[in-house]
Amino acid sequence: MDDIAAHLHVQGTPVHLGPAEPRSWTLLGEHLRMAAALRDAAPAPAAPAVAVVLGKVHDHRADQALLDGLALRRSRSWPLLLLHQGAGGASLLRAATLEEPGPPIAAVELTGAARAPAVRRVAHAVLDPAFAWPDPPGRRRELQLGADGLARFHQWQPTTLPTGAVPRGPALVTGGLGGLGLRAAATLAAAGVTDITLLDVRTDGELPYGDGEILRRLRAHVPRLRVLTTDVTRRADVTRVLSGCRPAILIHCSGLVAGGSVSTSTADGLAALRAPKAAGLSHILSGVRRESLRVLVSFGSITAHRTHRMMGGYALANEILRRQTLAAATQLPECAVVVAEWSLWSGAGQAHRMGVIAGAARQGMPPVPLRSGMAALRRLLAWPRGPQHAAAVLLTPAADPDFPLHHGADRLKALIPAGVPISEK
Numbered sequence: 001m002d003d004i005a006a007h008l009h010v011q012g013t014p015v016h017l018g019p020a021e022p023r024s025w026t027l028l029g030e031h032l033r034m035a036a037a038l039r040d041a042a043p044a045p046a047a048p049a050v051a052v053v054l055g056k057v058h059d060h061r062a063d064q065a066l067l068d069g070l071a072l073r074r075s076r077s078w079p080l081l082l083l084h085q086g087a088g089g090a091s092l093l094r095a096a097t098l099e100e101p102g103p104p105i106a107a108v109e110l111t112g113a114a115r116a117p118a119v120r121r122v123a124h125a126v127l128d129p130a131f132a133w134p135d136p137p138g139r140r141r142e143l144q145l146g147a148d149g150l151a152r153f154h155q156w157q158p159t160t161l162p163t164g165a166v167p168r169g170p171a172l173v174t175g176g177l178g179g180l181g182l183r184a185a186a187t188l189a190a191a192g193v194t195d196i197t198l199l200d201v202r203t204d205g206e207l208p209y210g211d212g213e214i215l216r217r218l219r220a221h222v223p224r225l226r227v228l229t230t231d232v233t234r235r236a237d238v239t240r241v242l243s244g245c246r247p248a249i250l251i252h253c254s255g256l257v258a259g260g261s262v263s264t265s266t267a268d269g270l271a272a273l274r275a276p277k278a279a280g281l282s283h284i285l286s287g288v289r290r291e292s293l294r295v296l297v298s299f300g301s302i303t304a305h306r307t308h309r310m311m312g313g314y315a316l317a318n319e320i321l322r323r324q325t326l327a328a329a330t331q332l333p334e335c336a337v338v339v340a341e342w343s344l345w346s347g348a349g350q351a352h353r354m355g356v357i358a359g360a361a362r363q364g365m366p367p368v369p370l371r372s373g374m375a376a377l378r379r380l381l382a383w384p385r386g387p388q389h390a391a392a393v394l395l396t397p398a399a400d401p402d403f404p405l406h407h408g409a410d411r412l413k414a415l416i417p418a419g420v421p422i423s424e425k
Contacts, residue, residue, distance in 0.1 A: 004372050005158070007394040009341075011111075011144060012155035017125035023049040023079075026072065029065035030055050030079075034083055037116035038123060049127060054087035057321045062087050063267035070096050070262060073103055077128040082107040083119070086327075090142050090321040091304050092270075095312025096262040104129055104141060121310035122151050138146075156394065164382030167294035169248025170224075172194035174232055175276075176201050176285060180299065180345065182214045185222075187374045188209040188249065191381070195224040197245065199253075199284075201231045229260045232280035235287075242287035249381065250288070252298045252325075254280045255317070259310040272319040275302025278324045285328060292336040297380050298325040300341040302396060324393050329390035335391040340376075343368050343397060366397040 090107035106126035176198025346367035
C-alpha cells in the first residue's frame, strides 16, 4: 500500500475576500431565498452575469439549469456562477472551463444559513477577474460559505487508512460482474466472507474469458456465492430481486463511463450517465434491509475533482455519487460509510478495458495498481461506523505528480493565508 496515497477532502481555513463590483444577475434554477439575495443586489447598469441557483438535491432540472447557464455564457459572454446548498454541479463546470475558455465560471456552496449580504459579497467576489486563485488560471473558483459568513476553500488532508477486521455477515457487490466488482468480491473472499451476492445488469454468460475465470474460482471457494441480474436504475426491479436481502457489507461499483463535450450534452444524457451510480445507490438502499448494513463503500472517481476535457458528464456522475453517499450516512447509524474516489485503475476496470491507461500515464496520470488498490479496499472495509465518520477518500498513486498538489493544505496556506484578501483592489 506504500504506492497509494490517501487524502480526505476537508473544509479549509477561512479566507477573506476583498471588495468586488456588483453584478446584474440573470437567474436560472430554483427560486430560493438565496436567489432573492442576488436579485435584489444589483443596481443598474451593473455588468451582467448568470447565476444557476440550486438547492440540496441534484435532479434533471439541475442538469438543465446548468446547461442553460453554460449556453448563456457561450452566447452572451457572461460570467457564470453556480450557487447551491449541496446539489453540486461544479465538476461539470470545470470541464466546461477547460473545453471553452472564456468568462469566469465559479461555484459557491452554502453550508449553512448564510445572510444575504454575505451571499452577495462572495457571489460578486468569486467572479472578479482581478482575483488570483490557487489553480492556474482561475479554473477552480470554488468556495464554501457557512452560516458564520466566512468563505473557505476545500483542502486535501493526508490520511492513513484503518486496519481492522472486515465486518461479519453477507456481502453485496453491485456491478459485481465488472472487472473491479469481481476483484472486490475476491478481496472479500480472501478476508473470510463466505456469503457474497454479485448484482449486475449482465449475466455470467456475457463475461470475457478472464473475468469468467475469476467468477469460476469464486464459485469454487465461496460457499454461498450467487449472481443476480437486474438493472440498478430500475427501482421496482431492484426491490423485487433484492427482497429479503440483509447485507452487512455493500460495495457499490455500478457505473458507466462515456465521454462527450459539455456543449453537446443534454439533460437526459447527463441523467443517464449518473443513473447507475447515484440512482442505483438509492435503489439498492431502498431494496435491502438497511438495518443490517455495517459498511458501505461507494466506488467514485478522481474525476469528480480533477476533470478532463470530454469527461464532464462522468465527472458530474461521480460528484453526485459522493454527495448522495455521504447524505445517506445520516440514515445508517450503525454503518461505516466511505466514498473511495479512485484514480483510474490498471489491470481491471473500464479505463483498463478501454485501453486508455498507457495514454493517461504519458499525460502524467499514473494508474492505481490492481493489487495495491484492492489492498486499500480491504482497509476501507474497516472504516469506523457512524455518520460522524462518513467521509470521501481520494486514492491516487503516490507517484502522481499533479494531484492533490494544487489543492493541498500547505500550498493553499502559502498562497492565501487566513484573513488575507485574495487580491487587493
